[in-house]
Amino acid sequence: MDRSLFARRVKHSEPVEQRDPGWKLFGKVPPREGPTKDPRKIQKEYETKNGRAGPGNPTSPRQNVRKNLDFEPLSTTALILEDRPANLPAKPAEEAQKHRQQYEEMVAQAKKRELKEAQKKKKQLEDRCKLEESIGTAVQTWNQDILPNWSAMCTSRRVRDLWWQGIPPSVRGKVWSLAVGNDLNITHDLYHICLARAKEKWKTSATPASEPESEDAGSSDRESSLELIKLDISRTFPHLCIFQQGGPYHDVLHSILGAYTCYRPDVGYVQGMSFIAAVLVLNLDTADAFIAFSNLLNKPCQMAFFRVDHSLMLTYFSAFEVFFEENLPKLFAHFKKNNLTPDIYLIDWIFTLYSKSLPLDLACRVWDVFCRDGEEFLFRTGLGLLRLYQDVLTCMDFIHMAQFLTRLPDLVPAEQLFQHIAAVHMTSRNRKWTQVLQALQKDPDRGSPVLKR
Amino acid sequence: MSETYDFLFKFLVIGSAGTGKSCLLHQFIENKFKQDSNHTIGVEFGSRVVNVGGKTVKLQIWDTAGQERFRSVTRSYYRGAAGALLVYDITSRETYNALTNWLTDARTLASPNIVIILCGNKKDLDADREVTFLEASRFAQENELMFLETSALTGENVEEGFLKCARTILNKIDSGELDPERMGSGIQYGDASLRQLRQPRGSTAQNKQQCSC
Numbered sequence: 001m002d003r004s005l006f007a008r009r010v011k012h013s014e015p016v017e018q019r020d021p022g023w024k025l026f027g028k029v030p031p032r033e034g035p036t037k038d039p040r041k042i043q044k045e046y047e048t049k050n051g052r053a054g055p056g057n058p059t060s061p062r063q064n065v066r067k068n069l070d071f072e073p074l075s076t077t078a079l080i081l082e083d084r085p086a087n088l089p090a091k092p093a094e095e096a097q098k099h100r101q102q103y104e105e106m107v108a109q110a111k112k113r114e115l116k117e118a119q120k121k122k123k124q125l126e127d128r129c130k131l132e133e134s135i136g137t138a139v140q141t142w143n144q145d146i147l148p149n150w151s152a153m154c155t156s157r158r159v160r161d162l163w164w165q166g167i168p169p170s171v172r173g174k175v176w177s178l179a180v181g182n183d184l185n186i187t188h189d190l191y192h193i194c195l196a197r198a199k200e201k202w203k204t205s206a207t208p209a210s211e212p213e214s215e216d217a218g219s220s221d222r223e224s225s226l227e228l229i230k231l232d233i234s235r236t237f238p239h240l241c242i243f244q245q246g247g248p249y250h251d252v253l254h255s256i257l258g259a260y261t262c263y264r265p266d267v268g269y270v271q272g273m274s275f276i277a278a279v280l281v282l283n284l285d286t287a288d289a290f291i292a293f294s295n296l297l298n299k300p301c302q303m304a305f306f307r308v309d310h311s312l313m314l315t316y317f318s319a320f321e322v323f324f325e326e327n328l329p330k331l332f333a334h335f336k337k338n339n340l341t342p343d344i345y346l347i348d349w350i351f352t353l354y355s356k357s358l359p360l361d362l363a364c365r366v367w368d369v370f371c372r373d374g375e376e377f378l379f380r381t382g383l384g385l386l387r388l389y390q391d392v393l394t395c396m397d398f399i400h401m402a403q404f405l406t407r408l409p410d411l412v413p414a415e416q417l418f419q420h421i422a423a424v425h426m427t428s429r430n431r432k433w434t435q436v437l438q439a440l441q442k443d444p445d446r447g448s449p450v451l452k453r
Numbered sequence: 454m455s456e457t458y459d460f461l462f463k464f465l466v467i468g469s470a471g472t473g474k475s476c477l478l479h480q481f482i483e484n485k486f487k488q489d490s491n492h493t494i495g496v497e498f499g500s501r502v503v504n505v506g507g508k509t510v511k512l513q514i515w516d517t518a519g520q521e522r523f524r525s526v527t528r529s530y531y532r533g534a535a536g537a538l539l540v541y542d543i544t545s546r547e548t549y550n551a552l553t554n555w556l557t558d559a560r561t562l563a564s565p566n567i568v569i570i571l572c573g574n575k576k577d578l579d580a581d582r583e584v585t586f587l588e589a590s591r592f593a594q595e596n597e598l599m600f601l602e603t604s605a606l607t608g609e610n611v612e613e614g615f616l617k618c619a620r621t622i623l624n625k626i627d628s629g630e631l632d633p634e635r636m637g638s639g640i641q642y643g644d645a646s647l648r649q650l651r652q653p654r655g656s657t658a659q660n661k662q663q664c665s666c
Contacts, residue, residue: 227547228520231471231492238489271470271520272494310525347495347526356491399513402498 535639
């Protein structure tokens with residue numbers, strides 16, 4: 001599956017401004033050449049006229065492939081007045097000399113700047129090519145070596161390392177499916193049965209909707225499924241414009257969520273689910289997305305959250321705090337002092353598996369390792385984020401921290417975040433995450449007192 | 454970060470899903486309508502310093518998730534709130550019918566003196582109206598709530614809603630009905646007021662002591 005959702009925006013070259021008579025372009029370009037000239041061409045002409053081809057002129061090997069990524073020497077397309085208009089007396093020689101000198105200096109500086117810029121762009125392009133190449137080889141490795149021998153290889157050191165670096169988008173869905181598994185033994189048929197039932201329900205509930213509704217209970221039932229699913233789908237990744245009414249993935253998302261409410265009426269639809277289903281839909285075919293969705297939600301941590309089992313959620317938060325204090329004692333104390341409890345930011349992070357709070361491509365990388373390591377990695381990621389932003393957070397008061405953490409910066413640096421996640425120790429006094437969690441479950445009084453009511 | 458203000462009020466925005474709580478908050482903070490709105494999971498925040506009746510007040514606003522299922526979670530955020538915007542959607546009777554439940558929660562879990570303003574949002578969608586102004590204002594009166602119809606889209610009455618609520622709280626402080634120093638009042642003194650207050654406070658306390666001597 002090759003969906004170029006995240007294709008980088010390519011800058012459009014800006015048109016050269018209109019010229020007035022009497023004004024000339026830098027490189028003695030005849031003024032008749034037309035006003036919208038490609039700046040790159042002008043640059044070239046300028047260089048040939050000057051008898052040098054430009055020392056570091058970045059004619060990258062892939063220029064033809066990615067023209068628009070190349071640099072555009074806009075600075076030389078500026079205009080300069082060389083001679084005074086004919087109706088005015090000519091410049092004195094001295095002044096003309098001075099102007100020429102100033103002009104040379106300006107050009108020299110502009111060139112320097114461009115060269116720097118061009119080198120930077122070239123490096124970016126090289127990095128990008130390298131990245132694409134490495135993704136290419138990774139795809140091969142996953143497809144030819146790992147996936148055919150999944151059960152034997154998935155726990156090997158080499159695969160785990162490769163996994164940590166991020167699964168290539170084209171095999172991501174397959175790996176997620178395999179890693180999440182299908183303990184529930186859901187078949188494609190079962191999905192279609194659930195979907196048919198959901199459609200039946202939508203039909204019957206659509207007809208009597210015009211009748212005035214009674215005020216008594218049952219309204220929450222209705223709220224928990226049909227109407228709310230519809231409402232929330234339009235509010236799921238709205239900036240992608242693909243899940244909204246009329247968008248290509250609207251019906252798919254609707255079907256999965258609807259089928260799930262029929263498959264698990266005891267859980268129903270809970271806000272946050274639409275984000276998880278949406279991420280799966282982007283990486284898997286509908287029925288497989290449903291299978292992965294149901295199995296994912298069936299994991300203990302997800303079940304605790306989506307059933308809104310408050311006391312169990314508090315246990316998870318307490319366990320998180322144990323590792324928080326262990327890893328970042330100073331920040332932990334700062335949070336405590338400001339009464340900033342982990343539920344405030346963790347609820348959003350855990351419910352949507354970071355898909356709402358992190359940029360989508362980064363969230364997918366978190367999902368990659370979450371599929372490998374399980375729930376523990378969600379909390380480890382949380383600690384990684386706190387660690388990454390530790391310095392900023394320490395200078396903030398309650399409201400600023402709360403705002404910051406419930407709406408993270410638009411650009412979270414992926415590599416840095418993963419370095420910080422890697423630096424988080426998930427052991428506390430020789431106990432691992434599951435042990436800490438179990439101990440807290442047995443002895444819930446040790447939970448965060450702030451959250452208890 | 455060195456904002457000076459006289460008071461800090463904790464505000465809640467509560468009400469059913471899809472009534473426009475986050476959009477109201479966004480309009481109040483950013484002065485524009487939030488087009489690409491996600492649904493809130495858990496709680497989100499906003500803050501703004503406003504000038505009310507000559508006092509600067511920092512509003513610390515907790516914007517909560519609307520789904521019924523989340524109520525057990527969002528309830529824990531009610532404690533110590535000084536004011537609340539209780540939001541329903543004038544085009545959805547269901548969200549209006551749920552008001553009683555939200556109100557009970559707010560009155561029992563936040564401070565008992567919490568000042569609540571009822572906001573009938575989506576006023577711009579008058580053609581789809583399911584709840585009349587009259588009906589809602591009667592409900593507000595019966596339940597001792599202030600009431601406004603708002604539009605997060607056009608911005609109509611949004612600022613008014615927050616300011617009205619803040620003004621009422623300030624009046625209650627002035628009249629002595631609300632004591633900012635009581636635990637869980639949802640009100641804190643800011644730096645500015647501490648500087649002003651400390652002096653006269655200290656001296657009156659001393660005077661009293663002298664009198665009792």
